[in-house]
Structure formats: structure tokens, C-alpha cells
Amino acid sequence: MRRTRLTLAATLVASAGLVALPTAASAAPAAAADVPVQFLTLNDLHGRIATPAADNRDGQITVDGQSTLVGGAANIATLVADARASFAAAGGAAASSALIGMGDLVGASPFESAAFRDESTIEVLNSMGMAVSVVGNHEFDRGTDELRRISGATDGTFTDGITACEDVGLPSDYCFDDSARQPFAGTDFPYLAANVVVKGTTTPMLPPYEVLDVGGGQRVGVIGVVTETTDTIVAPTGIADVDFIDEADAINRYVPQLQAQGVQAIVALVHEGGEPETPAAVSGCGELTGPIVDINERTDAAVDIVLSAHTHQNYSCYLTDPAGQPRLVAQAGYYGRELGDIRFVVDGATGDVDRLCGTYTATNLPVLQSLADDPATTAIVDYWVAQAATVGNQQVGTTAVAVNRDSARTAESPLANTIAQAQLEALQDDPAGAYDDPAAEFGGVPVVAFMNPGGVRANIDAGPVTYNEAFTVQPFGNYVNAVTLTGEQLRLVLEQQFITPARSTQLFMGTSEGFRYDYDAARPAYDRVDPTSIEVQDPATGTFVPVSPTATYRVVENSFLATGGDTFTAFTLGTEPVTGPVDVDTFIDFLGRNPNYTPPSGSATAPNGFHATPVTGGTWASAPLTPPAGGGGGAGDNGGSASATGVSGALGVAAAGYTCPAEPTPGTGGGAGTPGGGTGTGTPVTQPVANPGNGIGTGQLANTGAATGQLTALGVGLLLAGGVATVAGYRRGRGITQQ
Numbered sequence: 001m002r003r004t005r006l007t008l009a010a011t012l013v014a015s016a017g018l019v020a021l022p023t024a025a026s027a028a029p030a031a032a033a034d035v036p037v038q039f040l041t042l043n044d045l046h047g048r049i050a051t052p053a054a055d056n057r058d059g060q061i062t063v064d065g066q067s068t069l070v071g072g073a074a075n076i077a078t079l080v081a082d083a084r085a086s087f088a089a090a091g092g093a094a095a096s097s098a099l100i101g102m103g104d105l106v107g108a109s110p111f112e113s114a115a116f117r118d119e120s121t122i123e124v125l126n127s128m129g130m131a132v133s134v135v136g137n138h139e140f141d142r143g144t145d146e147l148r149r150i151s152g153a154t155d156g157t158f159t160d161g162i163t164a165c166e167d168v169g170l171p172s173d174y175c176f177d178d179s180a181r182q183p184f185a186g187t188d189f190p191y192l193a194a195n196v197v198v199k200g201t202t203t204p205m206l207p208p209y210e211v212l213d214v215g216g217g218q219r220v221g222v223i224g225v226v227t228e229t230t231d232t233i234v235a236p237t238g239i240a241d242v243d244f245i246d247e248a249d250a251i252n253r254y255v256p257q258l259q260a261q262g263v264q265a266i267v268a269l270v271h272e273g274g275e276p277e278t279p280a281a282v283s284g285c286g287e288l289t290g291p292i293v294d295i296n297e298r299t300d301a302a303v304d305i306v307l308s309a310h311t312h313q314n315y316s317c318y319l320t321d322p323a324g325q326p327r328l329v330a331q332a333g334y335y336g337r338e339l340g341d342i343r344f345v346v347d348g349a350t351g352d353v354d355r356l357c358g359t360y361t362a363t364n365l366p367v368l369q370s371l372a373d374d375p376a377t378t379a380i381v382d383y384w385v386a387q388a389a390t391v392g393n394q395q396v397g398t399t400a401v402a403v404n405r406d407s408a409r410t411a412e413s414p415l416a417n418t419i420a421q422a423q424l425e426a427l428q429d430d431p432a433g434a435y436d437d438p439a440a441e442f443g444g445v446p447v448v449a450f451m452n453p454g455g456v457r458a459n460i461d462a463g464p465v466t467y468n469e470a471f472t473v474q475p476f477g478n479y480v481n482a483v484t485l486t487g488e489q490l491r492l493v494l495e496q497q498f499i500t501p502a503r504s505t506q507l508f509m510g511t512s513e514g515f516r517y518d519y520d521a522a523r524p525a526y527d528r529v530d531p532t533s534i535e536v537q538d539p540a541t542g543t544f545v546p547v548s549p550t551a552t553y554r555v556v557e558n559s560f561l562a563t564g565g566d567t568f569t570a571f572t573l574g575t576e577p578v579t580g581p582v583d584v585d586t587f588i589d590f591l592g593r594n595p596n597y598t599p600p601s602g603s604a605t606a607p608n609g610f611h612a613t614p615v616t617g618g619t620w621a622s623a624p625l626t627p628p629a630g631g632g633g634g635a636g637d638n639g640g641s642a643s644a645t646g647v648s649g650a651l652g653v654a655a656a657g658y659t660c661p662a663e664p665t666p667g668t669g670g671g672a673g674t675p676g677g678g679t680g681t682g683t684p685v686t687q688p689v690a691n692p693g694n695g696i697g698t699g700q701l702a703n704t705g706a707a708t709g710q711l712t713a714l715g716v717g718l719l720l721a722g723g724v725a726t727v728a729g730y731r732r733g734r735g736i737t738q739q
């Protein structure tokens with residue numbers, strides 16, 4: 001258990017007595033000085049190493065009411081240096097600042113990362129000196145062996161006996177030469193996975209925690225866990241050798257082990273998150289909902305900070321821990337658009353984080369593209385972008401005619417239908433031969449696949465199709481999923497294509513072959529599809545059979561639709577969900593086995609190979625359907641978490657009447673822009689509801705209300721060399737030293 005602050009005060013007195021000091025408040029103590037610490041955090045980078053183009057929405061946030069360009073590893077590296085300069089100006093030591101990864105650093109990546117199994121992104125993170133990262137769910141996209149392959153700093157520990165380019169048993173399209181023309185050697189930082197255990201055991205597959213030496217004789221323990229839902233959102237075959245257990249239970253398991261080593265300052269790195277009710281804030285809290293609220297409530301009070309990720313949100317909140325103390329819970333956006341700047345103080349006397357009387361803040365800094373590009377990072381990114389241009393020109397198929405999308409999204413399109421067909425076949429026939437028994441693997445043989453039109457991002461020209469073209473069509477890295485729907489729920493999917501109270505535009509989905517229906521767009525909402533016209537083809541006989549409202553059907557959709565994306569909430573009613581391969585992989589496989597591809601020509605009533613037949617004056621007698629509430633994410637990624645677990649108010653007020661104890665060394669903490677940090681003696685300290693700024697940044701963020709951190713311009717010229725905390729325990733080729 002974390003000792004209460006009153007106990008800490010008593011400890012101070014006792015220690016002082018041992019060294020024969022007159023009082024705890026002596027100005028000349030023997031106790032070690034407090035150590036200010038800075039954690040700079042990157043979550044859900046998803047391989048976004050290249051600076052986004054000006055017209056790329058991923059690279060735009062609102063600062064000072066203006067759309068502002070953000071992102072790019074070259075800018076992240078510069079901001080890391082600037083944030084460290086700010087920390088130094090506030091009294092921090094170089095050895096007390098660490099760059100921390102929060103998971104999903106790789107996976108669902110753009111081409112310059114995905115084409116190289118994210119080895120490009122790992123070179124960038126190594127170059128930035130990342131100290132440690134927790135695994136995210138996307139680190140499991142290509143399975144546990146691939147995760148072991150990339151986790152170079154843990155080779156030989158726990159179940160990780162795999163060295164980056166040796167003895168892997170993977171296909172040959174891995175291990176590329178990096179920008180220094182050296183073969184891939186994995187991460188220089190350990191990947192933590194406390195709650196990913198070897199199946200049927202309690203042994204984690206990778207190290208559960210890491211102890212960082214933060215200087216001044218102090219250490220900080222970091223425990224890493226990933227969303228326990230990972231096994232439902234990545235392909236099952238790749239993770240068959242592990243179990244994902246409860247996040248808080250796993251954290252709590254390792255707290256005593258850290259304490260037994262004398263480590264009192266403990267930070268949980270949790271690749272799971274929440275959503276603020278008022279999500280406009282870049283820093284700040286608002287009401288926080290979602291899984292992280294529950295995780296915080298059940299995480300041992302000895303854990304001083306809970307850093308989170310996965311939901312692609314910005315927040316910095318003080319929630320209550322099980323002992324009733326405020327605890328910082330934060331997340332810093334996604335795609336390298338923001339950098340989290342976490343500041344806290346390790347008490348020199350106790351070795352614990354001083355939550356009530358020292359600096360204890362999280363500020364999200366926008367990664368402005370207007371920052372000067374870091375030259376070393378730029379060189380690495382430029383190298384990989386050039387490599388991507390070469391690889392991207394490789395041919396993956398040919399088409400006899402152009403295969404186009406419908407950019408207005410108001411009609412079926414040959415390309416969306418083709419993608420749906422590719423995804424159906426991937427789970428139906430397993431043409432890539434990846435599974436022993438695809439029907440068992442995917443919960444039965446699917447009869448139809450749906451593709452949302454917004455997920456089809458470009459046309460395919462006639463002639464050779466390159467890897468780059470295919471990737472441009474499907475850049476999101478979604479998975480192909482399957483669920484079981486009733487016939488009536490299947491009809492609701494079709495109804496949700498049209499204008500409804502929930503959406504003001506028509507979004508006509510691509511569908512696979514062997515499926516058809518009639519509709520009349522002039523009829524009332526949720527009653528535009530003739531229920532008797534919905535038919536699926538019996539694969540054995542080729543006969544079209546009407547869909548029964550009460551029968552169940554296996555249906556394929558991508559992970560974006562599975563969570564109710566684009567208000568297709570009918571998919572959230574599905575049962576027995578399973579996750580299959582990455583979408584673009586199935587599309588490339590399809591093109592590869594269909595050379596000189598021509599989309600189906602269709603029939604007289606449904607030309608162009610379309611599966612929906614418009615009718616006028618439809619007279620069918622059916623009751624309008626009622627959609628379920630919720631769903632409706634806007635992004636193409638599947639980063640969201642749908643299960644909110646209650647509301648926790650923004651708090652941040654220390655216990656009423658609490659008095660901070662006298663400090664042996666005054667003036668610690670209290671970074672620029674941090675009110676009340678570290679210097680108060682004998683005065684009740686009130687934590688702000690949301691975090692104040694840490695004195696870095698350029699311009700005031702556009703968030704409003706009490707949650708806003710006002711950022712002031714940073715005085716340049718305070719450059720600080722180095723700054724990565726020493727990592728104790730894990731180095732390439734060394735066994736672990738813990739437990």
C-alpha cells in the first residue's frame with residue numbers, strides 16, 4: 001500500500017531523528033534532495049513518421065481557433081528537445097527526463113512504415129532515444145512472434161528468445177536495411193506487457209515492468225499493460241499462445257515486487273483509455289468516461305500516475321485512487337499530433353511521488369509543423385520515404401478496366417463491391433491458406449460482406465496495379481471482421497445506408513457477390529428496403545434464397561463498421577464477433593489471384609455488377625425498423641473503445657485542510673507555469689481541476705473553460721543535451737535482472 005502523506009511526514013521525522021537532526025523542518029538536512037522528473041509520452045503513433053501533407057486531416061488540429069498543422073517525427077524530435085529545455089529551465093536534470101512509448105507505436109501504419117513491417121518507425125524511435133514502451137493492441141497485429149522479433153531490447157527475457165533477423169520462421173519480406181545500411185536489430189527500448197501471459201500461466205510474454213534511474217539516487221518503476229480486449233480486436237491465430245488478463249489485476253501483481261526492491265515511485269503505462277465528455281480540450285479533463293476510469297478505480301493506490309492511450313483522446317485528469325488520493329490520469333492524442341509532458345517530483349526522503357505538494361502535472365503539447373525539423377530524424381524519415389517509393393512501385397496485380405469508387409458515396413461502386421468480395425473470400429475460402437479451418441476460425445461460413453464507401457480512398461486505373469495504389473485505396477489498416485446477424489438486423493444494415501435522423505447523407509455500401517435486394521429511397525426512413533427482396537445465394541446450388549428475418553447469417557465487415565462507424569449501428573448488434581486479416585492484405589491477395597481483373601457486369605435490373613435494384617412506388621408493407629443507440633465513430637482506424645464504464649468527475653482537490661509538510665530542501669519542483677508547485681510550506685495546497693501549462697509551446701490552445709492550460713512561448717536557446725533516463729535492467733543481449 002502507498003503510505004499516506006501523514007505517514008510520510010512521520011517517516012521524515014523518524015529519519016531526521018536517526019541522523020540526529022533537530023527537526024524535520026531543518027534547512028540543512030541530510031536527506032536526499034527531491035528529484036523533478038519529466039516523462040514525455042507518445043501514444044498511438046501508428047507509424048506516422050512522415051510529416052503530414054497540408055491537406056491531410058490527420059495533420060490538423062485547432063490552436064487559437066485556427067486550423068494548425070501538426071505531426072511528423074522531425075517535429076516530434078524537436079519538440080522533445082524543446083520540452084527538455086523547458087524542464088531544465090525549471091530545475092530538471094537531463095538524466096531525469098525520459099521519452100515513454102504508450103503503445104500502438106506501430107501497426108495500422110501508412111505505407112512508408114507498413115511496407116517495412118514498421119522497421120522504419122522503430123529506427124526513428126530508437127534514434128529519439130525512447131526509454132521504454134508498453135505494448136499496444138496493434139503491436140499484436142502480426143502476432144506474438146513478430147512482436148518478439150521487433151522487441152530487440154528484450155531478446156532472451158521471458159518468452160522472447162527471438163533476435164530481430166534470425167530464427168524467426170517468418171516470410172522473407174522482413175528485415176530491411178536501415179538508413180545507416182544496417183540490418184534491422186529491433187527496438188533499443190523494452191516493450192512491457194505485464195498482462196499478456198503465456199497461455200494458462202501467470203508468466204508474462206515480455207517484461208512486466210522496468211525500473212528507470214531518474215538521477216539523484218531515485219528510481220521510478222513503470223508497469224505496462226495493454227487493453228485486455230486485444231484478443232477480440234486482432235487476428236486470433238497470431239496470439240494463440242497468450243492470454244490477455246485484467247489490466248488492473250496485472251498492475252497490482254507487480255506493485256509489491258517493485259516495492260520489495262525499494263521502488264516507491266510507480267507509474268502505470270496503460271494502453272487503454274477513456275473519453276472526455278468535452279473532448280475539445282487538448283489539455284484538460286472534463287468528465288472522463290470509459291475503461292480507464294474503471295482501471296484507475298481498481299489500480300493499487302501505490303501507483304502514482306496512470307498514463308493511458310488507445311482511444312486517441314486528449315485529457316489530463318486527477319481521478320481518485322482507492323485510498324482517496326488524487327491521481328494523475330492522462331493521454332496525449334494520437335498519430336504524433338501531440339506530445340505528453342508529464343512532470344512530477346520524487347520526494348528525496350521517501351522515494352515516492354509527491355502528489356500533493358510537488359509539481360504533478362500532465363500537459364499535452366501540439367507537435368507543430370512550424371517547428372524546425374530535427375536534422376537527424378529528417379534524414380531517417382527521408383530515407384524510408386524514398387525506399388517506400390521504390391517498394392510501392394512493385395506490381396501486385398492488373399486490371400482490364402478502371403475499377404472506380406463512387407466518391408460521392410451515394411451509390412454502389414465497382415471498387416467497393418470488389419473490396420467486399422475480397423474480404424468475403426478471405427474469410428470464406430481462406431485463399432491465402434493462412435488457416436487450418438477457416439470456417440471454425442471465423443465462426444462459420446459468411447454469406448455477405450459490406451464495405452463502407454468512405455473507406456475506399458481512391459480509384460484503380462486500368463493496367464498494372466502497384467502496391468502503392470492498393471494501399472492508397474485502403475490506407476486505414478482496418479481488420480476484416482465477421483459477426484452473426486439476424487435477417488432483420490441485416491435489413492437494418494441496408495436501411496442505415498440511407499438518410500436517417502442519425503445521418504444527413506446517403507452512404508451506399510459495397511457488397512459481395514451472391515447478394516441482392518430492392519429499395520425505394522422515397523419511402524420513410526428505416527423502411528426503404530423491401531424485406532422480401534433481400535436474398536443470398538446458396539453457394540452449393542447457386543440459387544438465390546430469401547433472407548428470413550429470424551434466421552441468422554454470418555456477415556463480414558471491417559473493424560470500423562463493426563464498432564458502428566458512420567452510424568452503421570446495426571453491426572454492433574452482431575454476436576460472436578471474430579477478427580480476421582488486415583483489409584489491404586486481402587485486397588492485394590485478391591488482385592494477385594485475379595489477373596487482368598474485370599468487375600462483374602451485373603444484370604439488366606442491376607447493371608455495373610450492382611446488387612441493389614432501385615424501384616419506384618415500392619408498396620411493400622413492413623414496419624420501419626428501430627436502430628440501436630450509439631456508435632458512429634468518424635475515423636477510419638479502429639482505435640476506439642465502446643464500453644464506457646461510468647462517469648468520474650474531474651476532481652483534483654486535495655483533502656480539505658491538508659497541510660504540506662516542511663521540505664528539507666526548499667524550492668524543488670515548481671516548474672514554469674505551475675501554480676503552487678513545490679514551494680509551499682504550511683499552506684493548504686489545492687490541486688487545479690485540470691493541468692496548468694508546463695511553460696512550453698507556442699500559442700494558446702483552443703480548448704476552453706477551466707480545463708485550458710495556457711501555454712506560453714518557450715525561450716529558445718535553453719538547449720539541453722541528452723536527457724534520456726538511464727534504463728536499468730534491459731539491454732540487448734542481457735538477461736533481465738528482475739524477479
Ligand SMILES: [Zn+2]
Pocket residue numbers: 104136137138271309310311639
Ligand atoms: Zn490501441
